[in-house]
Amino acid sequence: MAQWKDTARVLEFSAFARKGIEKVKVRGLGDHELPSHNSSTPDQVPVINLEDPNAMKLVGHACKTWGVFQVTNHGVPTNLLQQMEAAGRKLFALPMQQKLKAARSPNGVSGYGVARISAFFPKLMWSEGFTIVGSPYEHARKLWPNRYSRFCDVIEEYKEEMNKLAQKLMSLMLGSLGVTMEDVKWATTQRSCPALQLNSYPACPDPDRAMGLAAHTDSTLLTILHQNNTSGLQAHKEGTGWVTVPPIPGALVINVGDLLHILSNGLYPSVLHRAMVNRTQHRLSVAYLYGPPSNVEISPLSKLTDQVHPPLYRAVTWSEYLGTKAKHFNKALSSVRLCGPLNGFADTNDHNGVRVG
Numbered sequence: 023m024a025q026w027k028d029t030a031r032v033l034e035f036s037a038f039a040r041k042g043i044e045k046v047k048v049r050g051l052g053d054h055e056l057p058s059h060n061s062s063t064p065d066q067v068p069v070i071n072l073e074d075p076n077a078m079k080l081v082g083h084a085c086k087t088w089g090v091f092q093v094t095n096h097g098v099p100t101n102l103l104q105q106m107e108a109a110g111r112k113l114f115a116l117p118m119q120q121k122l123k124a125a126r127s128p129n130g131v132s133g134y135g136v137a138r139i140s141a142f143f144p145k146l147m148w149s150e151g152f153t154i155v156g157s158p159y160e161h162a163r164k165l166w167p168n169r170y171s172r173f174c175d176v177i178e179e180y181k182e183e184m185n186k187l188a189q190k191l192m193s194l195m196l197g198s199l200g201v202t203m204e205d206v207k208w209a210t211t212q213r214s215c216p217a218l219q220l221n222s223y224p225a226c227p228d229p230d231r232a233m234g235l236a237a238h239t240d241s242t243l244l245t246i247l248h249q250n251n252t253s254g255l256q257a258h259k260e261g262t263g264w265v266t267v268p269p270i271p272g273a274l275v276i277n278v279g280d281l282l283h284i285l286s287n288g289l290y291p292s293v294l295h296r297a298m299v300n301r302t303q304h305r306l307s308v309a310y311l312y313g314p315p316s317n318v319e320i321s322p323l324s325k326l327t328d329q330v331h332p333p334l335y336r337a338v339t340w341s342e343y344l345g346t347k348a349k350h351f352n353k354a355l356s357s358v359r360l361c362g363p364l365n366g367f368a369d370t371n372d373h374n375g376v377r378v379g
């Protein structure tokens with residue numbers, strides 16, 4: 023049933039991609055999904071050179087105030103970023119019938135399909151995605167029965183480089199809070215099972231009426247995002263509104279996710295973000311969704327809590343939290359909140375009402 027719905031939605035996407043904007047109008051994208059640019063603000067998402075001797079302090083400040091920043095000198099070879107982008111382009115350029123051979127199954131995580139968060143929105147988003155958890159081989163073989171190894175090699179190498187960067191970022195993020203990687207038992211001993219999300223946003227005939235990927239926070243500890251040279255990503259900042267995260271060649275975007283929000287006891291709030299579409303350019307992005315080993319319990323770090331600052335969240339594992347997110351979407355974080363006047367109501371990061379696009 024769910025698969026039918028997903029497949030139908032994907033097919034509908036290809037249908038409206040061919041027929042033009044009429045389909046979108048029929049489905050009636052509401053005003054709440056119109057973009058709200060805030061270009062008058064001087065606020066810009068921080069760009070941090072990871073080789074800067076002050077990197078730790080800068081990263082900590084960016085996490086506290088923005089929950090998103092870009093990094094340069096991050097150690098990931100530029101040509102690997104290009105190869106990954108080319109692999110994504112090749113995948114999305116396949117005929118729809120071919121892509122559907124690797125469709126995500128009803129309860130599965132990996133494969134081709136519409137954004138998972140689509141279930142929470144009545145209208146289609148102007149995007150398609152491909153999620154890879156674990157080995158890419160099974161799905162790649164369905165896409166390219168004879169020539170899948172190049173794609174898989176790029177994915178594996180990309181995941182390897184991203185894992186190194188994620189570790190480095192975790193150590194800077196925690197270090198800035200006075201916590202070392204050694205203080206976090208699982209951080210140095212166990213490997214996580216990250217997800218790779220390839221997103222494709224075709225050029226859209228009526229971009230002001232469509233949304234590429236609706237506003238959400240990632241369930242991760244952190245997400246590392248590569249975007250092609252086309253704008254579209256926007257982050258929400260309290261008091262400022264939606265701010266575009268401009269593509270900088272070679273730079274990577276880092277998002278604070280919900281699990282780091284919990285681990286830091288709310289000191290690093292997860293960032294609400296979304297992807298807009300445009301009239302002329304095809305936009306691609308590749309997100310590396312990094313979390314803890316799936317069955318390790320994540321709760322506010324004891325170093326960050328005391329009688330005055332009690333733990334604000336209960337312990338959750340990544341797999342449990344992904345389930346909660348799949349069920350409650352933007353209410354997931356407040357559903358694991360423990361105490362305080364906000365319990366059961368609007369968390370500062372609850373994203374209900376106006377904050378979710």
Ligand SMILES: C=C1C[C@]23C[C@H]1CC[C@H]2[C@@]12CCC[C@@](C)(C(=O)O1)[C@H]2[C@@H]3C(=O)O
Nearest residue numbers: 137138139217219238240241242311347
């Ligand atoms: C490991 C993850 C993290 C997932 C679920 C699973 C695989 C795909 C990820 C995303 C990627 C796109 C946004 C998001 C919100 C979505 O719909 O799918 C993410 C979600 C999450 O962060 O909750």
Ligand SMILES: O=C(O)CCC(=O)C(=O)O
Nearest residue numbers: 219221249255297307309
């Ligand atoms: O395409 C983008 O810039 C955002 C993608 C994203 O938020 C995600 O994959 O979680």
Ligand SMILES: [Fe+2]
Nearest residue numbers: 238239240295
């Ligand atoms: Fe995201």
